[in-house]
Amino acid sequence: MALDDSPPLYLQIATQMAELIRNGSLGRGSRMPSVRELARQRGVAQSTVVQAYHWLEDARLITARPRSGYFVAARPVALPEPSVSRGLRRPRDVSVDWLGQRILGTPHPADVISFSSGTPGPDLLDVDRVRRAVTRxxxxxxxxxxxxxxSNGHEDARRAIARYAVGLGCSLNPERILITGGCMDSIxxxxxxVTQPGDVVALESPTHFSFLEVLQGLHLKALEIPTHPRYGISLDALQLALETQPVKALLVVPTLSNPLGACMPQGERRRLAQLAAQHGLAVIEDAIYSDLAEQDEHRRSVKSYDATGHVxxxxxxxxxxxxxLRLGWVEAGRWTEPLRRIKDMxxxxxxxxxxxxxxxLIGQTGHAAAMRQLRTAIAARMDEVRRVIASAFPPGTRVSDPPGGLLFWLELPRAVDTVQLHQAFLDERILVPPGTVFGTGGRFRNCLRIGVGGDWTADHVRALRRVGELACAMAAVPRKAA
Amino acid sequence: MALDDSPPLYLQIATQMAELIRNGSLGRGSRMPSVRELARQRGVAQSTVVQAYHWLEDARLITARPRSGYFVAARPVALPEPSVSRGLRRPRDVSVDWLGQRILGTPHPADVISFSSGTPGPDLLDVDRVRRAVTRxxxxxxxxxxxxxxSNGHEDARRAIARYAVGLGCSLNPERILITGGCMDSIxxxxxxVTQPGDVVALESPTHFSFLEVLQGLHLKALEIPTHPRYGISLDALQLALETQPVKALLVVPTLSNPLGACMPQGERRRLAQLAAQHGLAVIEDAIYSDLAEQDEHRRSVKSYDATGHVxxxxxxxxxxxxxLRLGWVEAGRWTEPLRRIKDMxxxxxxxxxxxxxxxLIGQTGHAAAMRQLRTAIAARMDEVRRVIASAFPPGTRVSDPPGGLLFWLELPRAVDTVQLHQAFLDERILVPPGTVFGTGGRFRNCLRIGVGGDWTADHVRALRRVGELACAMAAVPRKAA
Structure with a gap:
């Protein structure tokens, strides 16, 4: 990589400090070096350290205490995080995993205990509030x-969405918002x-199964970009790709990516908007999990930094x-008119x-409170799952620690073949999608995605322990050579 | 055209008799020659004449009276029918008329009196019945x-649609029905x-504006097939096209085609299903107007004759x-699985x-009665419009006589340029789409489509007379050479 491609100074410092926190050199709850001190040590401007600390704050690794300075965040992480994914150097034709289609594309029998859903079900959502709104x-x-x-959607609904988008940091013109049949329809x-068959689309690695499905359907090539389990897609790797490959679009989930649960720091979002403008890249930003993010600062969208209509x-x-309800929306920037025509026909x-x-519903005064309540209910369930994973899974397991949402990404010891394991789970009427369905070419074969959005009972907790046991059994047997 | 391409004997006889009825040689209400008599005269089997008479019955030109024989139908036709369209010999890229987009693709201001809608509005539909069903x-x-x-649709809804489809002559497996976002979504x-960009799709001429839009959007070529204003698309012309051109699909509205209001006789529907099987042609049958057809016999679909899954x-x-409600459905025959995959993603x-x-709603015992009531209300409005057209439009005007629905197709004297006229209408806040928007290449420039599905007031009747006056004024001035 040329010198120009090295990350900005603040990010280098932030990454080093993050590593010190992660490996325990800077203990949870301990005080961080002061801004002045660190600036002197590194020979950089204080503003650079402030920028690095803001990044670490966004990433929930440190917290600022007024008049006391910065402290390493106190929240314990039970297990180490998954490693940064490697991505792929070349675009690939997409042929979605048949297992993925069977697990994620079709309904499962009622007697199967499923960990395939990352969507809150009726037990977490306020069914009666929705029913009353529909009747009214x-x-x-x-x-x-x-x-x-x-075909654009009712103008009052578009106005309500424009008001809602203020929470994503955007000031949108309702005339340019299109209501769709859901977020995947928007995408x-x-x-x-923005593409023709054969074009290259960059995306996170691992990525959302449905993204691979839609790319296959449109005969597009996938270019999988290395992604950090906490900070999201690597913009350095993306930039290199933009300079060397004919990438037409980036499909990205900056807030609570699926399956990793990563959140891009705000500085990175700004940088992405700039990259898009420089390279004429269409950034397709999926903000569907924004309201599930625990911290407000994760909600500001890449779109909010977009001055050129590339997002x-x-x-x-x-x-x-x-x-x-099957409703979604899109603000398509400079591609609003072509998109409108496609939708029309x-x-x-x-x-x-x-x-x-x-x-x-989204305009009701109680809506913000309902979202907080939902996040609290989800967080309680996620904490329960965290404890089970920490206690029941094989030593050496790495797990994501997403700041919200209903998904965990597990990286198991290399000896564990989750495709094979998936069958053993199924024999016990348990459904867990193996990592392979979240990428192309059979990668992530020692990974699992655990989604806890469906029903949630004591049986689910028991089933999850059983998943851990089966993984432990397989981890204990050395994997055969391929 | 080769000898093999000549129409079957019964159809030749039927067409000749239809001509005799149309030109008055066989007067309205008079007795038709008996089957035995005509068979002897023509030297054909009696069964051939019976087939011809059934075709004429389907076409509402004659009626059978039990034990008395066949009689020319008594219903007066105020004006002659439009001529059979010529179609085009070669497939063409589609570039939809900008006027069409302005007139049919965008909402018009409230003070404009519009004749652009072929869909019954809230004043003709039972709003409260629908509202109660949604609330329930x-x-x-x-x-x-x-x-x-x-993504397939709720199974109870698919079962209800399968029961409904019995009325279209079909016995469908609910598992193979997909619910969609509307009929155009299905199409x-x-x-x-069934197609790739660049493929050729045959369709009626003139045709539905939205069909041209969707063809353009999918980069498909249109092959416009001659169409009879009463009996629909010419299967002889279609057959010739299939033998000489790479036609991938036919997009057809056998019952109450838009804009002509033609209904294909049942014998022709059977023949179309056979043609499709012989040539491996995908027939995309749009049955959306079936419940608006005045006679039950027009409701039986081409699909009901389809033994090979080509429809x-x-x-x-x-x-x-x-x-x-924005709901439609499709049974895609042998293409069910590919279609399901496209819909999924x-x-x-x-x-x-x-x-x-x-x-x-469609399962309620009162639904059939509601449909009859709707047709009666529409027929009354259509009769009123027929009288205005007969009295206010220029001599030489030809007009369709559709057996149901809310559309008239007018062929005005050659001197009338309806694109120019459309502007004159607009100056008086009246909207009538000119014929050019229903085909490619600016044809049908002396035609108009009058749709009476929107609001209906005394102002509309007055506006329609004014449309006639303006057309008369233009008809009186010889058209300039182009």
């Missing part, structure tokens, strides 16, 4: 049940607006409110009565 | 508001399942029940609460 909307807007809607429309912001409320709009029910 | 479904199935749905999915049946209830399902509201 059908009553108030009944004429709209019998009228062809605008598929974006890809169709296409895709979102929905399916992870926080009501997946059964595809189907031409969603049910305005549901759109207005959604507008009602 | 949200109440009963509230859990589904907060669950990711199956777009079908096209994506993909697309439908929705947006023209008869509730366009604002596009958006992944509609709102199951709305799907089940729809299932409730």
């Amino acid at each position: 909307s059908a009553q108030r807007h009944r004429q709209l049940l019998c009228t062809y809607p605008s 598929s429309l974006c890809l169709r607006a 296409m912001l895709c979102d929905s409320f399916s992870k926080t409110l009501a997946p059964g 595809q189907a031409g709009g969603q049910s305005p009565v549901l759109e207005l029910a959604l507008a009602d | 479904s949200a109440q009963r199935h509230r859990q589904l508001l907060c669950t990711y749905p199956s 777009s999915l079908c096209l994506r399942a 993909m049946l697309c439908d929705s209830f947006s023209k008869t029940l509730a366009p604002g 596009q958006a992944g399902g509609q709102s199951p609460v709305l799907e089940l509201a729809l299932a409730d």
Whole structure:
């Protein structure tokens, strides 16, 4: 990599400090060197250290205490984090894993205990609040049940979404927001607006299974970029890719990526927006998990730094409110008109009565409180799962520590073949997707994604312990040569 | 055309008799020659004449009176029918008319009196019946508001659609029905399942504006096939095209085609299913207007004759029940699995609460009566429009006489340029789409489509007379050479 490609100074310092925290040299709860002290030690400006510390704060590794300085965050991490993924040097045709389709693409029998869902189910969501909003909307807007809607979405709903997007740091023009049939519909429309079959799309590694599916469907090539389990996609690697490969678009989840649960620091988001502008790259930003992030500072979107219209912001409320409404939205920046045309000729709009029910819901004064309540309920469940993983899984297991959401990414000892293990789980009516379905070419074969968004009972806790036992048994037997 | 391409004997006889009826040689209400008599005269089997008479019955030109024989239908036709369209010999790239996009693709201001809609609006539909079904479904199935749905559609809704399809002459397996975001969504999915960019798709001429839009969006070429204003697409011309051109799919509306309002006779539907099987042609059948057909015999679909899975049946209830639900369905025959995959990766399902509201509505005992009531209301409005057209439009005007639906197709004297006229209408706040938007290459420039599905007031009747006056004024001035 040329000298120009080395990370900025503040990021070098931040990464070094993060490593010291991770390996215990800087103990949890201990005081960090003062800004002045560290600046002197490193021979850099104090503002550079401040920038590094802000980055570490964003990453939840340190906290600022007013008038006392910075401290290493006190939250214990039970197990080490997964390693930074390697990515792939060349774009590949996508052929999604058949296991992925079977596990994530089809409903499972009722007697199977599933850890495949990263979406809160009816037991975590406020079903009655949604039902009341739908009934009220059908009553108030009944004429709209019998009228062809605008394919852009009802203007009152677009206005409500523009108000909501202020929380993502964006000031959007409702006229440029399009309501869609869900976040994946938004993403598929974006890809169709900016690519042709055969084009290269960069994405995180590991990545969301549905992203690989949509890339395959549109005959696009995937370029998997190294991704940090906590800080997300490596912009250095992305930049190198942009300089050496014909990358048309980046598909990225800056907040709580799937499956890693990584959150890009704000400085990185700004840098990504700049990179996109410099390289004419279309950034398709999936913000669907934003409301599940524990800290407000993770919610500000890449789009909020976008001055040139290169960022296409895709979102929905399916992870926080009501997946059964099947509504999402997109602000497609400079590609708004092509996207509108593709959408027009595809189907031409969603049910305005549901759109207005959604507008009602996200506009209610109680909505922010409902989101906090949801995050608290999820956090309790995640803590329970953390304890099980820490106690029941093989020594050497690494696990992500996502600041929100319903997913854990586990990297098991090399001896563990999760594809084989998946079958052993199934024999006991337990479903856990193996790591291979989150990339191309059979990588991540010692990884698992644990999603705890579905039903949650004592049986699930027992089943998860059993998953750990089976993994331990396999880890104890040395893996055969391939 | 080779000898083999000449129409079957019964159709030759039927066409000749139709001509005799149309030119008055066989007067309205008079007795037709008996089957035995005509068979002897023509030297053909009686069964051939019976077939010809059934075809003429389907076409509403004659009626059978038990024990008395066949009679020319008594219904007066005010004006002659439009001529059979010529079609185009070669496939063409589609570039939709900008006027079409402005007139049919965008909402018009409230003070404009519009004749652009072929869909019954809230004044013709039973808004409260729909509203009650939605409220009931949200109440009963509230859990589904907060669950990711199956992308195929809720199975109870698919079963209800299979029962409904019996009325289209089909016995469909609910497992193979996919619920979509509307009939155009179904059609777009079908096209994506059976074509690649650059492929040729045959369709009626003139055709539905949205069909041209979707073809353009998918980079498909249009091959416009001659179409009879009463009997629909010419299968002889289609057959010739199949033998000489690489036609991948046919997009056809056998019942109440848009804009002509033609209904294919049942014998022709059977022949089309056979042609598709012989040539490996994908027939995309749009049945959306079936419930608006005045006679039951027009409702039997091409799909009902399909033994080989070459017919993909697309439908929705947006023209008869509730366009604002945004639901449609498709049974894609042998292309069911590819279509399912495309749909999966596009958006992944509609709102199951709305799907089940729809299932409730179409399963209600009163639904058939509601459809009859709707057709009666529409017929009254259409009769009013027929009278205005007969009295206010220029001599030499030809007009379609559709057996149902809300559209008239007018062929004005050659001197009338409807693109120019459209601007004159607009100056008086009247909107009527010119014929050019229903084909490629600026054809049908002396044609108009009058749709009476929107609001309907005394102002509309006055505006329609004014449309006639302006057309008369232009007809009186000889058209300039181009």
